[in-house]
Amino acid sequence: MSYADRLDGALEEVRNPCLVGIDPHLDLLPDEFAVARDENAPRAERADAVERFCIELLDLVAERVAVVKPQSAFFEVLGADGVRAFEHVVAHARSRGLLVIGDVKRSDIASTAAAYAKSFLNAGDASCDAITINPYLGADTLEPFLDACRDTGAGVYVLVRTSNPGSGSFQLHGTPPLWRTIAQVVDERGREFVGERGFSAVGAVVGATHPKELAELRAAMPRTPFLLPGYGAQGAGASDIVAAFTDERHRWRGGLVNSSRGIAFAWRKAAPGTSWKDASSRALDAMITDLQGALGIPAN
Amino acid sequence: MSYADRLDGALEEVRNPCLVGIDPHLDLLPDEFAVARDENAPRAERADAVERFCIELLDLVAERVAVVKPQSAFFEVLGADGVRAFEHVVAHARSRGLLVIGDVKRSDIASTAAAYAKSFLNAGDASCDAITINPYLGADTLEPFLDACRDTGAGVYVLVRTSNPGSGSFQLHGTPPLWRTIAQVVDERGREFVGERGFSAVGAVVGATHPKELAELRAAMPRTPFLLPGYGAQGAGASDIVAAFTDERHRWRGGLVNSSRGIAFAWRKAAPGTSWKDASSRALDAMITDLQGALGIPAN
Numbered sequence: 001m002s003y004a005d006r007l008d009g010a011l012e013e014v015r016n017p018c019l020v021g022i023d024p025h026l027d028l029l030p031d032e033f034a035v036a037r038d039e040n041a042p043r044a045e046r047a048d049a050v051e052r053f054c055i056e057l058l059d060l061v062a063e064r065v066a067v068v069k070p071q072s073a074f075f076e077v078l079g080a081d082g083v084r085a086f087e088h089v090v091a092h093a094r095s096r097g098l099l100v101i102g103d104v105k106r107s108d109i110a111s112t113a114a115a116y117a118k119s120f121l122n123a124g125d126a127s128c129d130a131i132t133i134n135p136y137l138g139a140d141t142l143e144p145f146l147d148a149c150r151d152t153g154a155g156v157y158v159l160v161r162t163s164n165p166g167s168g169s170f171q172l173h174g175t176p177p178l179w180r181t182i183a184q185v186v187d188e189r190g191r192e193f194v195g196e197r198g199f200s201a202v203g204a205v206v207g208a209t210h211p212k213e214l215a216e217l218r219a220a221m222p223r224t225p226f227l228l229p230g231y232g233a234q235g236a237g238a239s240d241i242v243a244a245f246t247d248e249r250h251r252w253r254g255g256l257v258n259s260s261r262g263i264a265f266a267w268r269k270a271a272p273g274t275s276w277k278d279a280s281s282r283a284l285d286a287m288i289t290d291l292q293g294a295l296g297i298p299a300n
Numbered sequence: 301m302s303y304a305d306r307l308d309g310a311l312e313e314v315r316n317p318c319l320v321g322i323d324p325h326l327d328l329l330p331d332e333f334a335v336a337r338d339e340n341a342p343r344a345e346r347a348d349a350v351e352r353f354c355i356e357l358l359d360l361v362a363e364r365v366a367v368v369k370p371q372s373a374f375f376e377v378l379g380a381d382g383v384r385a386f387e388h389v390v391a392h393a394r395s396r397g398l399l400v401i402g403d404v405k406r407s408d409i410a411s412t413a414a415a416y417a418k419s420f421l422n423a424g425d426a427s428c429d430a431i432t433i434n435p436y437l438g439a440d441t442l443e444p445f446l447d448a449c450r451d452t453g454a455g456v457y458v459l460v461r462t463s464n465p466g467s468g469s470f471q472l473h474g475t476p477p478l479w480r481t482i483a484q485v486v487d488e489r490g491r492e493f494v495g496e497r498g499f500s501a502v503g504a505v506v507g508a509t510h511p512k513e514l515a516e517l518r519a520a521m522p523r524t525p526f527l528l529p530g531y532g533a534q535g536a537g538a539s540d541i542v543a544a545f546t547d548e549r550h551r552w553r554g555g556l557v558n559s560s561r562g563i564a565f566a567w568r569k570a571a572p573g574t575s576w577k578d579a580s581s582r583a584l585d586a587m588i589t590d591l592q593g594a595l596g597i598p599a600n
Contacts, residue, residue: 025411073408073415079423080384087379107405107434108373109464111325115373123379134407136436136459140466159436164409166440173481174474181473 003099003130003155004195007225008253010066010099015297016288017245017252019101019227020061021260022070022089024050026077028265030276036078047081050074054089057264060281062096064288067129067256069101069227087126094125101157101227101256102128107137110144117148130155132205132227139185146202149193155201155225158186161217163207163230183220190224199225199253206244208236208257214243218254222246226255232262232287238294251295259287303399303430303455304495307525308553310366310399315597316588317545317552319401319527320361321560322370322389324350326377328565330576336378347381350374354389357564360581362396364588367429367556369401369527387426394425401457401527401556402428407437410444417448430455432505432527439485446502449493455501455525458486461517463507463530483520490524499525499553506544508536508557514543518554522546526555532562532587538594551595559587 011017026037029049035041036049058068070093075086093100106116120131133145133156145156161171161179171179183204190202200223206214208230217226226244230236244255266283267276292299311317326337329349335341336349358368370393375386393400406416420431433445433456445456461471461479471479483504490502500523506514508530517526526544530536544555566583567576592599 023412025415071408071412073406073412073419076383076419077415079387079419079426080380083376083383084380105407105434106373107407108371109462112323112371112373115325115377119373119376119379126379134405134434134436136434136470137462138464138466138471139469140464162409162437164438164440166438169439169485170436170478170482171438173478178470178473178478182470185469 002153002193002195003149003201004193004199004225005197006129007067007099007155008195008197008199011252012250014064014066015252016065016292017255017257017295018065018284018287018291019256019258020065020068020263020284021103021258022054022057022068023260023264024054024074025261025265026050026074028261028268029053030267043078043081047078047085050078050082051085051088054085055092056277057280058089058093058096058098060277061263061284062098064284065098067099067101068093069103069258071260072102072104087123090128091125099129102131105132105134105159107134107141109137109141113141113144114147117145121148121154122152127152128154130157130203132157132159134159135182135185142185142189146189146193149201155203157203157205157227158182160186160204161206161210161213163209163234163236167207180220183217186224187221190221194223199223203227205229208241209234211236211240211243214241218244218246227258228255229258231257232259238290241291242294245295251297257291263287302453302493302495303449303501304493304499304525305497306429307367307399307455308495308497308499311552312550314364314366315552316365316592317555317557317595318365318584318587318591319556319558320365320368320563320584321403321558322354322357322368323560323564324354324374325561325565326350326374328561328568329353330567343378343381347378347385350378350382351385351388354385355392356577357580358389358393358396358398360577361563361584362398364584365398367399367401368393369403369558371560372402372404387423390428391425399429402431405432405434405459407434407441409437409441413441413444414447417445421448421454422452427452428454430457430503432457432459434459435482435485442485442489446489446493449501455503457503457505457527458482460486460504461506461510461513463509463534463536467507480520483517486524487521490521494523499523503527505529508541509534511536511540511543514541518544518546527558528555529558531557532559538590542594545595551597557591563587
């Protein structure tokens with residue numbers, strides 16, 4: 001089944017568009033995983049602590065959200081041992097019924113892009129359901145990733161309009177702005193990948209931090225699933241993402257709203273003595289309630 | 301010492317601007333490494349074959365060229381085992397006195413970009429001297445990589461104008477074309493990183509397949525070291541890269557001309573019975589002679 005339809009089905013189960021980012025930033029891990037940031041400890045031990053944290057976090061969010069998004073950089077920082085942990089985390093997420101978006105932002109040309117696609121989308125138990133990719137090298141460099149989607153039923157999210165403060169420096173270049181040209185490619189190339197439920201397996205990363213452009217982005221890419229970073233720690237609120245969601249009957253359809261630190265490291269802002277798991281669990285409840293409220297989704 | 305000065309010194313030793321790409325494309329490896337492409341073999345064994353091939357290739361080119369460029373994708377395709385091989389290959393190259401450009405094309409925001417920078421530029425024995433990075437997310441996302449350059453004496457090559465056939469689809473967007481805006485950022489932010497020998501540690505990837513734009517690119521980024529892909533297999537010749545080299549006395553200064561398959565897999569086009577090492581060695585000799593001829597560098 002195509003990523004588009006798997007995603008839509010999984011969202012229908014949980015009735016919320018929350019995407020939990022699995023970003024094991026070493027400096028922010030709870031103290032019981034402190035060995036992860038000990039530069040003198042063996043890397044394998046450090047990576048093992050990262051893996052344990054992520055797996056506990058996955059167990060906490062499973063069945064409450066449809067999708068998680070591990071951030072590759074925070075695994076790669078521990079080299080091959082970290083990548084092993086990434087593989088185990090992806091496999092564990094899938095074993096818990098979660099869809100996995102590998103946040104890898106890869107890009108390259110021809111057979112090199114094909115190798116990246118295989119690395120993440122056709123990697124046995126450690127395969128992601130979808131990955132993020134960077135379009136700058138050119139429309140032709142998206143094709144090897146689309147080939148992998150066709151072969152494996154995977155999805156991609158193309159960076160179109162990112163959430164960072166400086167995202168406009170190149171994405172807004174020209175008239176019309178560059179993002180429109182990229183959005184058009186995403187829309188056109190995504191048509192072939194539209195599933196039975198009306199959305200494509202070719203998605204777009206669209207920062208929730210640009211609420212004024214969101215309706216325009218949605219109009220430019222009507223069948224494109226959005227990945228919306230920027231909620232919470234980066235400053236966007238639930239009202240900022242509403243324009244991405246256009247299905248009047250199934251209000252959770254259209255995008256995934258990501259929160260990474262806001263969930264994983266909620267303990268850092270919680271009352272003293274709160275366990276990290278309790279803090280994360282409450283933060284996730286609050287996010288689900290917040291988004292369901294803004295979108296007008298009745299609680300389950 | 302800054303990457304810029306280390307690079308310039310190393311080039312002066314070899315008196316040629318050849319950059320050998322270490323791209324262990326599994327399907328193209330010589331038969332003695334065939335286990336690397338056997339999907340039924342354990343990944344550790346497959347990665348070991350990849351590592352052996354790369355190390356033999358490094359030993360072949362050491363002391364003849366200044367810099368090598370391992371392509372991360374062809375290691376990542378074997379997962380954590382492949383990444384372990386990448387680490388060993390980088391460490392071996394450095395132990396042979398080669399500078400290493402990790403072709404990783406990473407990009408992300410804030411602390412995530414910082415984690416990528418640390419993964420490749422501050423990784424002990426497996427640290428690269430420089431890496432390639434993708435600017436699409438915005439000028440602010442280059443900063444964590446520049447911080448790493450400042451802290452570790454490393455370099456970066458920002459993708460400006462890539463060599464692939466479709467590179468114009470976004471890089472030529474707008475008037476002036478997007479690449480000019482990015483080139484300006486590369487030039488301006490690179491000034492702080494200009495070393496004693498007059499070049500910056502902040503480089504640019506500029507395809508040798510755009511000879512007509514090369515003089516313009518050089519004028520826009522006068523102190524920027526170029527990484528020039530596209531020579532050989534992708535169709536560019538020695539005459540196409542001359543405009544990148546502007547130092548009349550030291551004609552090897554200004555850019556690195558990359559060849560990957562043309563060297564590593566020269567045996568595929570060699571006379572039957574030629575060993576892969578002989579074929580690679582001759583291909584490298586031919587490339588050095590070709591570039592020295594086009595640039596007017598007397599042979600050593």
